[in-house]
Amino acid sequence: KPRVFSGIQPSGGLTLGNYLGALKRFAQKQDEGIETIYCLVDLHAITVWQDPEALRRQTREAAAAFIASGVDPARSILFNQSQVSAHAELAWALNCVARLGWMNRMTQFKDKAGKNAEKASLGLYAYPALMAADILVYHATMVPVGEDQKQHVELTRDIAAKFNHDFKVDFFPAPEPLIEGTATRVMSLRDGTKKMSKSDPSDASRINLTDDADTIAKKIRKATTDPAELPGEIEGLKDRPEARNLVNIYAALADMTPAQVLGEYGGKGFGTFKPALADLAVEKLSPISTEMARLMADPTEIDQILGQGADKADAIARPILAQTYDIMGMVRSR
Numbered sequence: 001k002p003r004v005f006s007g008i009q010p011s012g013g014l015t016l017g018n019y020l021g022a023l024k025r026f027a028q029k030q031d032e033g034i035e036t037i038y039c040l041v042d043l044h045a046i047t048v049w050q051d052p053e054a055l056r057r058q059t060r061e062a063a064a065a066f067i068a069s070g071v072d073p074a075r076s077i078l079f080n081q082s083q084v085s086a087h088a089e090l091a092w093a094l095n096c097v098a099r100l101g102w103m104n105r106m107t108q109f110k111d112k113a114g115k116n117a118e119k120a121s122l123g124l125y126a127y128p129a130l131m132a133a134d135i136l137v138y139h140a141t142m143v144p145v146g147e148d149q150k151q152h153v154e155l156t157r158d159i160a161a162k163f164n165h166d167f168k169v170d171f172f173p174a175p176e177p178l179i180e181g182t183a184t185r186v187m188s189l190r191d192g193t194k195k196m197s198k199s200d201p202s203d204a205s206r207i208n209l210t211d212d213a214d215t216i217a218k219k220i221r222k223a224t225t226d227p228a229e230l231p232g233e234i235e236g237l238k239d240r241p242e243a244r245n246l247v248n249i250y251a252a253l254a255d256m257t258p259a260q261v262l263g264e265y266g267g268k269g270f271g272t273f274k275p276a277l278a279d280l281a282v283e284k285l286s287p288i289s290t291e292m293a294r295l296m297a298d299p300t301e302i303d304q305i306l307g308q309g310a311d312k313a314d315a316i317a318r319p320i321l322a323q324t325y326d327i328m329g330m331v332r333s334r
């Protein structure tokens with residue numbers, strides 16, 4: 001039976017990259033009638049330092065962003081990870097299945113640990129095993145993510161296969177990464193070779209879902225670009241990462257293909273294209289930020305949604321964790 005699981009870290013305010021690469025597609029999967037489980041992965045967020053008050057606010061704000069983007073708590077399970085302890089428990093078991101050599105190949109750790117990896121937390125290193133637990137504890141079969149998470153979903157498949165092999169069972173299904181659309185890797189507005197990220201120190205590098213219309217327009221106007229006009233064909237974007245990024249963003253926001261966008265704007269300069277993109281971004285994002293502000297006015301409603309979601313998630317995860325322990329030989333007597 002198909003089951004979707006995905007998560008977002010409440011490690012900052014959510015960005016246009018999170019919206020196009022994740023949130024918008026989360027709502028689409030739900031609307032296709034598939035069982036959908038979405039998680040604010042606060043245990044992942046603390047792999048780098050989080051101020052406790054900021055983490056609390058960011059978690060509620062991220063929940064508001066999910067709901068404002070069309071994730072309906074009546075049709076999807078929406079909760080924060082730390083309220084369902086099976087995630088952390090299965091992660092420990094999977095830490096003992098995953099191999100150091102596999103972890104050493106993970107590019108996200110290298111990117112986030114930076115030059116001084118000795119100073120990174122042990123949690124940041126083990127992050128992919130926790131992510132595998134998030135997915136496998138629901139026997140999820142589909143994981144909608146951005147391009148940057150493909151390697152972690154593939155590792156999850158390897159961990160599932162090794163568990164099944166070691167214990168001679170057919171227990172964990174191999175989840176498929178779903179990486180679809182034209183915005184699977186939205187790039188920084190300042191550097192077309194870097195992913196847009198909520199944790200980038202430069203606020204100008206990203207559009208936040210809470211940015212107002214003027215801020216969005218200003219950030220797009222100031223986005224780094226080359227001076228040439230937009231090409232008429234996709235091939236013309238090949239060595240122009242910044243131009244390609246803005247065209248892809250336009251396409252994803254407008255539900256068009258990049259070729260259709262170039263059909264409209266090919267031959268025109270950024271002086272024309274950037275204001276059009278800014279208008280489109282404001283048109284699509286302002287209803288979301290308005291709804292987020294409304295929801296944030298009373299966090300008790302959000303907390304209630306997360307608590308109820310956690311109960312539903314726990315009801316699925318707990319028996320799968322119990323079966324896992326049983327397979328591994330843990331005595332279960334209570």
Ligand code: ATP
Binds near residue numbers: 196
């Ligand atoms: P951080 O910098 O803290 O890692 P992030 O912006 O990368 O934050 P995550 O919480 O790590 O966000 O990722 C949540 C989801 O959003 C994942 O599915 C990820 O692939 C997707 N995502 C993140 N950034 C982008 C992006 N620039 N383009 C498309 N999808 C993205």
Ligand code: MG
Binds near residue numbers: 197
């Ligand atoms: Mg990330």
